[in-house]
Each structure stands twice: as C-alpha cells, then as structure tokens.
Amino acid sequence: MQDIQSALTEASRILAESSDSPELDAEILLCLILEKNRSYLRSWPKKQLHAQQRLQYKTLLTKRQQGTPIAYITGQREFWSREFKVSPDVLIPRPDTELLIELALPLIPKDKSCKLIDLGTGSGAIAVTLATERPYAQIIGTDSSEAALKIAKQNADHYHCRNLRLLQSFWFEQIADTDFDLVISNPPYIAANDPHLQQGDLRFEPHSALVADENGLKDISVIAESACKHLKEGGFLLIEHGYNQQPQVQAIFESFDYANIQTHSDLGGNPRVTVGQWHP
Secondary structure (H helix, E strand, O other): OEEHHHHHHHHHHHHOOOOOOHHHHHHHHHHHHHOOOHHHHHHOOOOEEOHHHHHHHHHHHHHHHOOOOHHHHHOEEEEOOEEEEOOOOOOOOOHHHHHHHHHHHHHOOOOOOEEEEEEOOOOOHHHHHHHHHOOOEEEEEEEOOHHHHHHHHHHHHHOOOOOEEEEEOOOOOOOOOOOEEEEEEOOOOEOOOOHHHHOHHHHOOOHHHOEOHHHHOHHHHHHHHHHOOOEEEEEEEEEEOOOOOHHHHHHHHHHOOEEEEEEEEOOOOOEEEEEEEEOO
C-alpha cells in the first residue's frame, strides 16, 4: 500500500531529472488519476491509493519522464483563466501568447459588431477567448489542419461561441472577406535549425505549427502581405514572433506600408508581438 504523501514524494524524485517542476507535475498527474483538485492532496496526505490507481500513476509518470508535455497527458491547458482542450495535433497555449489578447481587446468594441480573424487558430485559444470576451464581434478562426480544427471546435462548443466560425484554410487562401477590423496570428516562427526544437515540450508539438522557412520569418511575411488585401482602412495586424525577431518583423511590416508599427514585450521582457495599422 502507498498513501498520497509517499506517492508524491516518490514521483517528485522520479521526475527530478526530466522536469523543471517535478513536484507540481507529480501533483497534477495524481489529481488526474484521483479526479480531485490539488487541495485534496494536502487535506488527505495519508489517504491510501489502491492498486489500479498506483498502476495508472506509474504509467503517467513514465510518459512525463520520457518528456511528454503535461498538457498532452492531461489533455488540457489554461489560457486567459479558461481551460482549453489540447492534443498533440495543436500547440500548447502559452502565457506569452496572452499578450496578443491583452493588445487585441482594447481594439475591439465591447458593444458593437466588428470583424476579426485568427490565422492558424490551433486549439482555438485565441479565437475562443476573443469570442467570449467580445460577444458582438464576428470572428473567423482558420487552420490548415483538419485535426486542429476538431480540437478548436470542441473548445468553441464548450464555451458556446456562437459568434465564431472555424474554417480550414492556409492563412487567407480560402477567405474572401476583405473588410476585417483586425487580423491576429501566432504563426510558426522558429527557424528549422533552432536547437530549442530538440528541447522540452517543443519535441512533441506539431512541427508545422512551429517551424517556418527563411529563418522563421516566411509565414509572418506571407501573412503581412496578404492581410493588406483583407483589412479595412484603419484595421490592425497583430503577430506573435520570436524574442529575437523584432527588427526583422518590423522591417516586414514597413515593407508592406503598415503604419504606427509597435512591438510589445511579454512578461519576461522579450519583444513578442508586433502591431501595425493598415492605411492604404
């Protein structure tokens, strides 16, 4: 027999070499098995685990020890204080990407209609968040991956997003609308030879959602060029990019004649999102 406290202690030791947060990972995985929250673990440290629970816990610990991201094991990740379903078909939503939401919300009216599009929506975290925060907005989320769109649809349905349409499209290829108030995207922006691709969670995430040609800048350039033809006058383009890509991304925006170009930093102080306004 084994109680909760001793199971957590052993699990933390097992994960110490493969995780940056072994104690937290151990707790999250045990909560998944027990279908309880973390406060339960602290309230009942001497509660005994039965044989099936111990076996299930060992299986999950092995997956995590091998590097499988916690989000893919649990099937969910928090973003903007909401839980989103995720799978290996989509990127794991990250806190840095919440900067896109922070910048977009002030640009979207609270009490009247406007049109916006989230390119490469993945799990739908951005599109669903904007749809719930701004119910008068008419939102389109696109992705070239059918599997990703299935996850996005589950998240949209869960949050009852009636103002969100999900479409299969490679960027703007299947989009005829030309009067968007806002275009937003967290596109692939990692260079193919970037060593980070062989580290941490990135090893398990979809390559097509991470890597772009031309040192990670090709998709950003394609989106910036295409958005010109789909934004109304005065509309905004917001793109997430790598911490070291600010000069190149600003140059791309300038080459397509965007105005009022600004780059904003994430919580770590890294340049993360560039915004431009379209004035033809």
